[in-house]
Amino acid sequence: MEFVIIGGDAAGMSAASRAKRNRPEISVTVFEKTRDVSYSACGMPYNIADPHRPLDDLVVRHAHVFRKKQGIDLRVGHCVEAINPADKTVSGTDPEGNSFQKAYDKLLIATGASAVIPDLPGKDLPGVLVLKNLEDGRKIKDWIARTPVEQAVIIGMGYIALEMAEALCRRGIAVEMIKPRPVFLPWMPPELSDSIRKEVENHGVRLHPGKTIEGIEAGGKGLRVVTPEGRLEGEMVLVAVGVSPNSRLAADAGLDLGPRKAVAVDRSLRTSNPDIFAAGDCADAFHIVTGQRAYIPLALRANRAGWAVADNVCGMKTTLPGVAGTAVFKVFDLQVARTGLTVQEAEAAGFQPAAVTIKARSRAHAHPGASDFWVHMVGDNVSGRLLGVQMAGKEGAAHRINAPAVALHAKMTVADFYQCDLAYAPPFSPVWDPMLTAANQLLKELP
Amino acid sequence: MEFVIIGGDAAGMSAASRAKRNRPEISVTVFEKTRDVSYSACGMPYNIADPHRPLDDLVVRHAHVFRKKQGIDLRVGHCVEAINPADKTVSGTDPEGNSFQKAYDKLLIATGASAVIPDLPGKDLPGVLVLKNLEDGRKIKDWIARTPVEQAVIIGMGYIALEMAEALCRRGIAVEMIKPRPVFLPWMPPELSDSIRKEVENHGVRLHPGKTIEGIEAGGKGLRVVTPEGRLEGEMVLVAVGVSPNSRLAADAGLDLGPRKAVAVDRSLRTSNPDIFAAGDCADAFHIVTGQRAYIPLALRANRAGWAVADNVCGMKTTLPGVAGTAVFKVFDLQVARTGLTVQEAEAAGFQPAAVTIKARSRAHAHPGASDFWVHMVGDNVSGRLLGVQMAGKEGAAHRINAPAVALHAKMTVADFYQCDLAYAPPFSPVWDPMLTAANQLLKELP
Numbered sequence: 078m079e080f081v082i083i084g085g086d087a088a089g090m091s092a093a094s095r096a097k098r099n100r101p102e103i104s105v106t107v108f109e110k111t112r113d114v115s116y117s118a119c120g121m122p123y124n125i126a127d128p129h130r131p132l133d134d135l136v137v138r139h140a141h142v143f144r145k146k147q148g149i150d151l152r153v154g155h156c157v158e159a160i161n162p163a164d165k166t167v168s169g170t171d172p173e174g175n176s177f178q179k180a181y182d183k184l185l186i187a188t189g190a191s192a193v194i195p196d197l198p199g200k201d202l203p204g205v206l207v208l209k210n211l212e213d214g215r216k217i218k219d220w221i222a223r224t225p226v227e228q229a230v231i232i233g234m235g236y237i238a239l240e241m242a243e244a245l246c247r248r249g250i251a252v253e254m255i256k257p258r259p260v261f262l263p264w265m266p267p268e269l270s271d272s273i274r275k276e277v278e279n280h281g282v283r284l285h286p287g288k289t290i291e292g293i294e295a296g297g298k299g300l301r302v303v304t305p306e307g308r309l310e311g312e313m314v315l316v317a318v319g320v321s322p323n324s325r326l327a328a329d330a331g332l333d334l335g336p337r338k339a340v341a342v343d344r345s346l347r348t349s350n351p352d353i354f355a356a357g358d359c360a361d362a363f364h365i366v367t368g369q370r371a372y373i374p375l376a377l378r379a380n381r382a383g384w385a386v387a388d389n390v391c392g393m394k395t396t397l398p399g400v401a402g403t404a405v406f407k408v409f410d411l412q413v414a415r416t417g418l419t420v421q422e423a424e425a426a427g428f429q430p431a432a433v434t435i436k437a438r439s440r441a442h443a444h445p446g447a448s449d450f451w452v453h454m455v456g457d458n459v460s461g462r463l464l465g466v467q468m469a470g471k472e473g474a475a476h477r478i479n480a481p482a483v484a485l486h487a488k489m490t491v492a493d494f495y496q497c498d499l500a501y502a503p504p505f506s507p508v509w510d511p512m513l514t515a516a517n518q519l520l521k522e523l524p
Numbered sequence: 525m526e527f528v529i530i531g532g533d534a535a536g537m538s539a540a541s542r543a544k545r546n547r548p549e550i551s552v553t554v555f556e557k558t559r560d561v562s563y564s565a566c567g568m569p570y571n572i573a574d575p576h577r578p579l580d581d582l583v584v585r586h587a588h589v590f591r592k593k594q595g596i597d598l599r600v601g602h603c604v605e606a607i608n609p610a611d612k613t614v615s616g617t618d619p620e621g622n623s624f625q626k627a628y629d630k631l632l633i634a635t636g637a638s639a640v641i642p643d644l645p646g647k648d649l650p651g652v653l654v655l656k657n658l659e660d661g662r663k664i665k666d667w668i669a670r671t672p673v674e675q676a677v678i679i680g681m682g683y684i685a686l687e688m689a690e691a692l693c694r695r696g697i698a699v700e701m702i703k704p705r706p707v708f709l710p711w712m713p714p715e716l717s718d719s720i721r722k723e724v725e726n727h728g729v730r731l732h733p734g735k736t737i738e739g740i741e742a743g744g745k746g747l748r749v750v751t752p753e754g755r756l757e758g759e760m761v762l763v764a765v766g767v768s769p770n771s772r773l774a775a776d777a778g779l780d781l782g783p784r785k786a787v788a789v790d791r792s793l794r795t796s797n798p799d800i801f802a803a804g805d806c807a808d809a810f811h812i813v814t815g816q817r818a819y820i821p822l823a824l825r826a827n828r829a830g831w832a833v834a835d836n837v838c839g840m841k842t843t844l845p846g847v848a849g850t851a852v853f854k855v856f857d858l859q860v861a862r863t864g865l866t867v868q869e870a871e872a873a874g875f876q877p878a879a880v881t882i883k884a885r886s887r888a889h890a891h892p893g894a895s896d897f898w899v900h901m902v903g904d905n906v907s908g909r910l911l912g913v914q915m916a917g918k919e920g921a922a923h924r925i926n927a928p929a930v931a932l933h934a935k936m937t938v939a940d941f942y943q944c945d946l947a948y949a950p951p952f953s954p955v956w957d958p959m960l961t962a963a964n965q966l967l968k969e970l971p
Contacts, residue, residue: 087955117889120950124890134890365945376955377948401945405952414947442564443571443581475952476923479944479959483927486944487934497926497933498812498848500861501824503567505852505922508534508823512926 078103080390081167081181083157083326085109086116086210087376088357089187090138091383092390093149099391105149106179108169110156113211114140119376121214122240126247128222132214160184160330162350183352183390186327186340187383190320190358190374195232199293204300205314208237220313226250228311230302232290234261236406236413238317239273242282243409245315252282253309255302256318259287264419266434266453269469276411285309320374322359335361337372344396346386354389356382363399366417366464366485367426373402403482405475414478417465417485420455429458431522437511439472441503448472452515454481454491456523461490466512473505477512491519525550527837528614528628530604530773532556533563533657534823535804536634537585538830539837540596546838552596553626555616557603560658561587566823568661569687573694575669579661607631607777609797630799630837633774633787634830637767637805637821642679646740651747652761655684667760673697675758677749679737681708683853683860685764686720689729690856692762699729700756702749703765706734711866713881713900716916723858732756767821769806782808784819791843793833801836803829810846813864813911813932814873820849850929852922861925864912864932867902876905878969884958886919888950895919899962901928901938903970908937913959920952924959938966 080096082089085107093105107114117135124130143149154172161168168178192207194200204224206217220226229245231238231254242252254277261284262270278284291303299312322339333349335341340355342348344363348355357379364371378400388395403416423430432455440447450470457464466481468474484494495516501508509517527543529536532554540552554561564582571577590596601619608615615625639654641647651671653664667673676692678685678701689699701724708731709717725731738750746759769786780796782788787802789795791810795802804826811818825847835842850863870877879902887894897917904911913928915921931941942963948955956964 117950117955119948119955120888120890123892123950127892130890130892137889375948377957378945380955381943398943399945403945403947405947405949407949407951412952416945416947441567442584443567443577445570445574473923475947475949476920477926479924479927479946479957480930482946483930483934483936483941483944486940487930487936489930489934493933494930496828496845497930498825498846498850498863499926499929500850500852500863500922501566501822502852502854502922503564503570504854505859508564508566508827510824510926 079182080105082107082185084187085114087379088383090115091380092185092387095384095387097147107151108155108157109153112153116211122244126244162330185386186355187357188323188359190322193319193321194316197292207316224312226312229313230309230311231315233317239408255285255288261286268434269451272469276409280409335370339372345389346382354386356386365399365401373400401482401485410471412474413469414474415467416478416482423464430455431458433518435515437514439470441507444503450511452511454515454519456491456519463489463491463494491516526629527552529554529632531634532561534826535830537562538827539632539834542831542834544594554598555602555604556600559600563658569691573691609777632833633802634804635770635806637769640766640768641763644739654763671759673759676760677756677758678762680764686855702732702735708733715881716898719916723856727856782817786819792836793829801833803833812846812848820847848929848932857918859921860916861921862914863925863929870911877902878905880965882962884961886917888954891950897958899958901962901966903938903966910936910938910941938963
């Protein structure tokens with residue numbers, strides 16, 4: 078059995094390792110086009126914040142371990158350029174520029190995603206950077222060290238952009254953030270996004286939402302982001318407006334694509350070709366709440382999907398129920414978390430959502446050190462089902478969000494969730510956890 | 525309609541307030557034998573730790589608010605001495621020593637629990653103290669201030685005992701803890717209880733488990749706890765060996781009692797007399813995992829039960845599904861949490877439990893500031909159901925425990941829980957949350 082994997086990060090190496098653990102006799106070959114495998118991409122902003130930590134700290138397992146200890150034929154610098162389903166081969170170019178071809182019995186496409194770069198004049202200027210893979214991270218750290226960077230402009234205000242704003246601030250860099258859309262975090266209710274905006278601004282970051290970006294120019298302090306109202310100057314421009322799935326290989330091979338042009342897979346992670354699987358940031362998934370296909374590129378589901386592919390390749394039939402879109406990020410001293418659907422997503426999926434936003438305290442009555450804690454909760458007017466939750470606060474949001482995530486998997490109603498026996502001790506929450514307070518409020522809106 | 529409530533803390537005042545909100549025309553009378561109503565008993569150790577905070581900070585809502593703004597006939601210092609179901613009255617003694625009698629249409633027994641005091645010689649000596657109600661807290665704070673206390677002996681090693689050990693340490697008091705049973709925290713697996721024992725000992729607390737306590741004597745530094753092996757000296761002895769439900773009134777009135785002699789109630793909080801309800805620390809509850817009666821005196825379920833009683837009294841039929849026994853406590857820098865059943869409890873309830881204990885890290889690979897994180901997980905060999913979880917760690921245990929608590933309410937299997945899409949960001953957890961790692965390990969033990 079020849080199991081071939083394209084891509085050597087979370088999904089690819091998870092699948093490779095697990096296949097070898099499941100059935101050591103299987104031949105497992107991984108082609109990775111960069112030099113880097115198995116690293117914590119999500120850790121990059123935190124590493125970039127610290128000039129004294131090498132970026133390679135983020136490598137979870139080194140290539141030689143995969144090769145020597147696990148018996149995986151791991152080939153870095155190998156760029157797969159075509160999948161040929163008719164003869165079940167992949168072909169590409171090795172680090173010396175020679176062509177290679179490899180036959181597979183089962184193939185996993187784990188090509189990840191790429192940072193989206195808008196087609197702006199000046200996007201290729203030196204100092205215009207993105208952050209997706211480890212090489213991107215190295216370039217950013219090198220650029221900061223060499224230039225040096227005193228001011229930076231970040232295009233985009235999503236969670237990677239915000240994590241990077243914090244990282245750059247910790248390096249003593251003055252940060253401005255700009256984006257064309259007028260609303261700061263459009264998927265959040267205003268109470269939550271305002272608290273995050275204040276947190277960011279209180280740390281000295283200047284926000285410029287709703288500004289048309291005409292291009293990037295060299296000059297002044299190094300680079301200028303040009304808008305009709307003026308220029309933002311800096312020695313570095315980070316473009317962080319999102320990612321898009323690397324699905325060209327799959328599309329060229331005639332495989333079906335799903336939302337956002339991610340590779341479409343079933344609950345066994347099979348593409349439209351039964352011998353080809355896809356997993357990780359290049360693939361779609363079923364949303365646990367809507368049952369519909371969704372593109373939610375996050376690390377846990379990449380690892381989980383990699384394992385499931387390995388099990389299926391090894392004959393241990395495995396299906397994944399789906400993703401809830403549970404995510405958390407830290408922005409300065411705030412934790413911001415979400416799971417499930419926003420009101421807009423719920424409407425788009427055919428629900429009739431009702432929602433509440435409550436502000437509570439992070440600790441019990443009269444307990445010192447308490448801070449504000451926001452919960453936004455969405456339920457369905459027809460079925461009473463819990464559809465989604467968002468939270469923000471200085472403590473507890475990151476781990477609290479797992480409770481409604483489990484409730485979404487269990488397809489609980491808001492009334493069911495409200496009855497859950499959650500933990501209480503004065504240093505950690507009010508007697509009624511803010512999630513229960515939100516559920517109680519939301520129940521009043523539901524029939 | 526005359527709604528009469530015996531006891532004015534969590535369950536009693538929750539019921540009184542909600543009944544008035546539901547139906548302002550109802551007459552609500554509360555008899556509270558102490559002078560204190562509606563306070564955060566769980567906050568007392570943290571308040572005692574700070575000599576500058578008055579204990580009355582813990583009062584959530586003052587008596588005059590209940591009386592003036594909510595129209596509740598709240599009578600403090602009124603001790604109910606008998607319930608007479610035949611003529612639907614309660615009788616007792618008022619603060620002036622006069623007898624009173626009051627007729628009810630519906631009665632709520634919310635008499636709480638009392639600290640258990642073992643029948644030891646010397647248990648009534650000055651300086652031998654307990655902690656249950658606000659007056660107990662005042663006595664402790666006064667005793668520490670007046671004596672002054674340099675050394676204290678705590679009899680018991682449960683969570684209140686441990687919270688008080690921390691509180692006394694923060695006051696600069698040297699603490700010794702003693703109990704007859706040999707195992708430190710017998711409901712925990714050794715890996716978790718060892719981590720807690722070390723945390724306590726690292727803060728200078730000396731533990732003496734497995735010591736027979738012969739009595740308490742006056743003399744030496746003030747008081748001496750006498751064991752066959754020697755004496756522990758201090759100016760204060762805190763007895764914290766647990767609580768027992770205040771169910772004598774109910775028993776004398778012929779009402780059924782449940783486990784630990786708590787007042788037995790159905791899922792509507794009705795006792796064996798349909799016009800009499802019971803809620804809070806005096807009453808039992810159904811366990812969500814076993815479906816059996818259990819005595820788990822905790823604050824959230826007291827508040828929740830109080831509300832449910834009010835709804836039922838007001839004709840809005842309400843039942844509570846039950847409790848999961850979710851609890852958390854802080855001991856110095858550790859968070860310790862549990863939900864559901866231990867292995868022993870699972871066996872006693874007729875399950876065939878399997879269990880694993882894993883040690884993970886609190887943050888992602890290579891993320892600074894990570895610490896050890898333990899998860900113990902119990903599942904059923906027959907059904908595959910998740911039965912219980914325990915956790916300990918410096919960060920995240922208190923809020924993480926809510927996720928398996930929700931899973932217990934949903935009667936999830938371990939396999940279902942393992943598939944849940946939990947949150948990940950490097951500052952908050954590994955990609956695979958320790959709970960998922962534990963579930964994955966446990967799945968290997970289950971058929």
